[in-house]
Amino acid sequence: MRFAEHWMGCTVAALRDVAPSIREITLSPDAPVAPYPLGSHVNVGLLIDGQPQTRSYSLVGERQPDRLRIAVRLAPDSRGGSRAMWNLQPGARLEVSSPSSLFEIDWTRNTYCLIAGGIGITPITGIAGALKQREGIDVRLHYAVKSRAEAAYLEELSELLDDRLIVHASDETARLDFAATFAALPADAIAILCGPMRMLEAARRAWNDAGRAPTDLRYETFGSSGLLPTAEFRVRLKDSGAEIVVPQNRSMLAALNDAGYEVMSDCERGECGVCAIDVIAIDGEIDHRDVFFSDHQKQENAKICPCVSRAIGTVTVDTLYRPDAI
């Protein structure tokens, strides 16, 4: 059960591989898209293994009313979304939600520290472009990648930012040192990050250790980036004891809703907390993939965001769904 959002029809207009495992997909909406915040994402409706599902992708580059660009990494460990997106051909039709952003960027600062990890570069491209056009703004982009050969949009970003682009390639042992990076920032600086969960956690720790205002670190992450492998697991329902299997290619939220245990949701990206449900017991391990709960709350394992988080083994939950009470 998801809060209402506006959907529109789009046609796949063009495909372009921007790295060996990253494909840019240009969509042509049926009607002009209203202005939206830079760094926005869209939800895309897909049929995966015969099941209707949605996946979220950030928009690349500058705003265009008649074009939406997304980039999709082919992830072997995914729940099937990237495979479905890579199978698209020009002319294919898709339902896409209106763009929206969770970054809430303060555009009045003088210093911006942009940080991207892998495919997290996608929303950062448009933000970097907009900041670069403004006078007197100090903007730097730290781009962490496995190798330069696998880095999407490297050439465009080099042209845009020149020496303000710092590439941290793992195969060059140039790892991003968050503590040193944040220590070098002036007091009014804001950091904007998009990357996998592990990166975000490291950045949040360093940001807090540096004594900076938590609200000056803005971020998005990918709900698919957990610390444990994406595998099938079981959910046991408190009271009834019913057990549901969550397949590798379905979210726990979808599996619960499919089985008739309705859970309210909104973002379905692990960001809003609307879907959070109580954890009663764990026989195995929970992989918290949300950015809603703090590290401390995740360690407590008292709640889980089933839209993105998963488990290994069996997790017993209370969805608070009581059909008799309705």
Ligand code: FES
């Ligand atoms: S629906 Fe927003 S965190 Fe799950």
